[in-house]
Amino acid sequence: MRISGKGLVSHNRTVNFSFNGKDYMGLEGDTLASALLANDVHLVGRSFKYHRPRGILTAGSEEPNALVSTGKGAARDPNIRATQQELFEGLAAQSQNCWPSVERDVMAVNDLAAPFLGAGFYYKTFMWPAPLWEKLYEPIIRRAAGLGALSGAANKDPYEKAFAFCDLLVIGSGPAGLMAALTAGRAGTDVILAEDDSRMGGRLLAEVEEIDGKPAHVWVAEGLAELEAMDNVRLMPRTAVTGVYDQGTYSALERVSHHLPPSQSLKTAHRPRECFWRVAAKASVLAAGAIERPIAFRNNDRPGIMMAGAVRAYLNRWGVAPGARITVFANNDDAHRTARDLVAEGVHVTAVIDSRHDAPDSGEFPVIKGAMICDSAGRQRLESVTIRSVNGEEKLQTDCLAVSGGWNPSVHLTCHMGARPEWNRELAAFLPKPDAVPGMVVAGAANGVFSTHGALQDGAQAAVTALAGMGTSVDAPPLPVASDAPYRISPLWAVPGKGRAWLDFQNDVTVKDVAQAARENFRSVEHMKRYTTQGMATDQGKNSNVAALAVLADATGRSIAETGVTTFRPPFVPTSIAAMGAGAEDQGFKPQRYLTSHKASLQRGAANIEVGLWYRASYFAKDGESTWRQSCDREVTMVRKAVGVCDVSTLGKIDIQGPDAAQLLDLAYTNLFSTLKLGRVRYGLMLREDGFVMDDGTTARLGENHYVMTTTTAAAGQVMAHLEYLTQVVRPDLDVRFTSVTDQWAQFSVAGPKARDLIDALVDEDVNGETFPFMACGAITVSGVAGRLFRISFSGEHAYEIAVPARYGDALYRLLLERADPFGGGPYGMEALNVLRIEKGFITHAEINGTVTAFDLGMQGLVSKKKSCWGKALSERDGLMDDDRMRLVGLKPVGAMQVLSAGAHLFDPDATVERVNDLGYVTSVGFSPTLGHMIGLAMLSGGPDRMGDTIRLVDHTRGIDTLCEVVNPVFFDPEGGRVRG
C-alpha cells in the first residue's frame, strides 16, 4: 500500500511494469520489490527444496527470497534480486522455481515430504551404486539445483571489465562512508566511493532522523553534491565491492544498465550491462553497514514476514506500508523505531512483541514484553501469528510481521585475506578483527558502531587513520549533530518449540536440520554448513549464518565464540561470469597476428589455419582441387620437383649482439656456437634446466659480434624469457644485448631444385655453391632493398630463406611467386611444410613435447662433450639415457589398413591393448606423395633397436587398429645430397 507523498520516490511519475505476466504500476525511484509491495503483491517465489511460498524479506542485496528472472531469450538474467532491481518502463519480471505458476506450484508436494528431505538428504540418498550417478542422481540434482535458469543460448549483451586506481577506496555510503569520503575528499586525495545501492546514503535514506537539524536524506544530498563537485572524488553507485585481494587490490561489480530499458542501455547508449572492476587502492575504509538477522520460529518463512529494518526502509524511502495491520517481533530497541515510524504515518501497529522483560515502553503502540512469536498462519500470505507469553499462547490477526534479531556487522570483506571475525558479547555480533586487511580501516555499523553520531565520528576517524597510513596528515573534521541512541539487545536466535523454524530461507535449512547435523556429529561449523547446505545459496547466508551457528553452538554445548564462523570468500554478491570474462568472449581482446603475405596468400586461394595467435596459409586450393589433400600433395611434389615459396616469418627471431654473444649461445645451446664462422648458420638444441629439450632452431652469425637466432613459432616467447633469465640471473656479467625482431623481418622459404635459379636471378649478388654453400648466410640486395639470405632447409631440398624488413614483405612475397611461376613453382602452406619435414624426420613441438631428451630424439651427438651448457648436468641423470626410453622412430603402414594416426598408441602385435603394454605413441603423421603412402614419426620404447619390427597401432578415438613397420625417421634422401647440391 502506497502512502501518498511519503518517501523519496517521485509520486507524480508512474512506471508501468509486469510481474508474472500481469501489468502493474509503480513510481520512479521504486525497486521491483517496493513496487510489488505497493501493489500488495507479497508472494514472489518458491523456496529451493520445499517449494514453500516466499515473499520479500529484505530491502537490499542480501535478499534470499525475492529472486526473479528478467529479460528474454539469450539475454535472460536469472536470480535478479527484486530488492535491487530498479523499476523502469516496461520491465518484465518472472518468478522462479515454480511451475505452472507461483500460486499453484506442483513441486510444493515436496513440503509434505519434508520429513525425508532433512539435513544430509543428498548425502544419504544418493549413495552407491556408482553407475547410478551418471544416469539417475546427477540429472536429478542438476534439475533441482539453482533457482533461475539460463536460456542456454550465448548472451550477446555487452559486458566490460576495467581497472581503477585511487588513494582511498570507501566502501559504502551511509553515515560512516559519506563522512570518510568527505574527510578524504576535502584533503585532496583521490577517492572512490563505491555503493552497492542505486542511491547513495545507506541507512540514512531509510530512517526518520535529523543530522545538523535537517532530515538525514537532505544532509546526504548536500554531502553528495559537495563530493560531486570535487575532481578528486569519483562516485560509483550500483557498485558492489566483491572481493579483497593482496596489496590493496579490490574487485567490484558495477550494474551499469540493469536499471534501464534494454533499448536505452545497450543499443543507443552503448552501455554494458555490467562492468567488473579491479580497483588498486592505497587504503580503504570499509563502511559496509550491517545486515539485520531474523529470529527463527515455527513457520517464520511466510510471505508478509519481513525484516523490521526493511519494513522501515519501504516506509521511509519508498513510501510503502507492507501491510495494514503490522506486528513487530524483536529482541532490541532499534526495531521499536519501525513501530514508531509506522504509527507516525497512520499505519496500524498491532503490537511490538519483545522477548526482553526490560524492553522500553511506548505511548504510541502496545509493547508486549518477555513474549515471543511461536507460530504463524496464512497460506500464501501471513494472516496471523501466535504469541507466547507468561499468559500462555494467543493468536493475533496481522498481515505483516516485522522481525529483528539484531544486526550483523558486514564483516565479510575483512575476512577475504584469511582473518576471522571476533565475537562481541555485548553487541551479540561478530566484529572485524583489527588490522584484518592491510590498509583497510573499518568504520560505522560494519565496525559495530550502530548510532548515527557514532558512525559519523567513526567514518571521519577512519579516513584520518587511512590517510595517515599513506603519509597524509589531516585533522578530524567537525562532526554534524546526530542521534547517539544506544543499541540495546538481548540475544534470541530461535524460539523453542515444535515444527520447522527457518534459518536459511533460500536453501530451506531449519533449526532442526542444524540440530540433526550436530547429533550426527557434524559439529564443526564448516561440516554443518556443507551437511545442511546452510549459507550455500546465492545469498551466501548473509542474514542467516550467525543464527545457524548460534543454534549449532547451543546444540553442541559450546559458546558462539568457540563455534566460530564459516569462511567468507569472494564474491560478496553473485557475480556474472559474463562480467568477469568480459573481453574474452568470441575473439574478444585476443590479438590476431597476420603475416605480410596474408593478402597475397588469400588471393592465391589460401585457407588459413591458426597457429597460436598467428594466421598462416594451410594450403592453396587450385581450380579442380576439392580437398585439402589434393592441394597438399601437389604442393609437396612441387617443392620436390620445382620450387615452392612459404612464409616462415612466424618463427621467433632474436637479434643478439655484443662481445659475449657467442658465450651466451654456448650457454644456451647444447652444441658449440663459439666456433661458428662469420657468414655461417648452425642448427642448435636448447635444454631446460632439468635436462629435457626446450626448443630447437638455427642461429646465423651475421657479424663479428652479431647473431640472429630463430626459434620455433610455438616457443618464441619462452626462449626469449629464457635468454633474459640466462643473462639477467645466471650470467649478468656477460656483455651482450638482444631483442626480439620477429615482427621486424618478413622471411620466406624458397625450396626446391629450382630455388637457386630463382634466388640467383632475384638478388643483386651472385648466389652459387661457392658464395652460398649449404648453411651459409649473408647480406643481399633485392630490388634495391637490403635483406638477408640464409641457405637453410626444413624440407630437405636445396633451399633458402630470404628476409627483408617487414614493410617489404608483401612486395617480396608477390615477387617470389611471380618468379616461381615460370619454373612450375608456387606457394605452399603449412600442410605441405609438415609433410616435407616428416619425410625428412625433422622435429617440431609435436615431438619436443616436454618429456623428451636429446637422447630420445637421436640427437645426443649435438650435446657437446667439449663444454658445459644449460641443462646438461641433469640431462645426464641415470635413466635419461636408458635404451628402453621412448625414442624417435619413423613408421610406415603395413597390412590392409594403410593408415597411421597421430596420438595413437603402440603395442607389440601379440600383446593385449592395455596401459602396461603401452610402448609409445605417434607424434606426427602425413601422406607422402613422394613415397606414395602415409608416414609417421613416433616415440617408441627402445625405438632405434626395433628397426624393421612390426608394431600394432591403436587409436581408440578414431577407431583405428592396424599394423605398421618401424623405420628410420628420415624417409627421404637420408644421405642429404639434395640439400647440399
Add this chain to the structure above:
Amino acid sequence: MRITCPLCGARDRREFTYKGAALPVPALEAGVAEWDAHVHLRDNPAGPLEELWQHDMGCGAWLKVTRNTATHEMLGVALAQDAGLAIKEGQP
C-alpha cells in the same frame, strides 16, 4: 596481488610470470646431485621466501621478490641481476 617493479613501479601481478625460488645457480659443471637439489629439492616455507618473477608483460626484467607465502605480504623487490644468484665469473 601487486608487485612493485624497480623499473616500472607497482603493477598488477598479471604482468608478471613466476618461476620459483630464487636460489644461487650451481656451476654448470656441478654434479647431478647438486643440480638435482637446485631444481627439485627446495624448501617450501610458510613465511618469507625469495622467489623469481619476470616482468614479462612489462620491461622484461627478472626480479627477486621477497614474499611471505603465508600472508602474501611483499617484503622486497630487487632486480635479479643484482641479487648474487649468478654462476661465479669465469665459469662458462
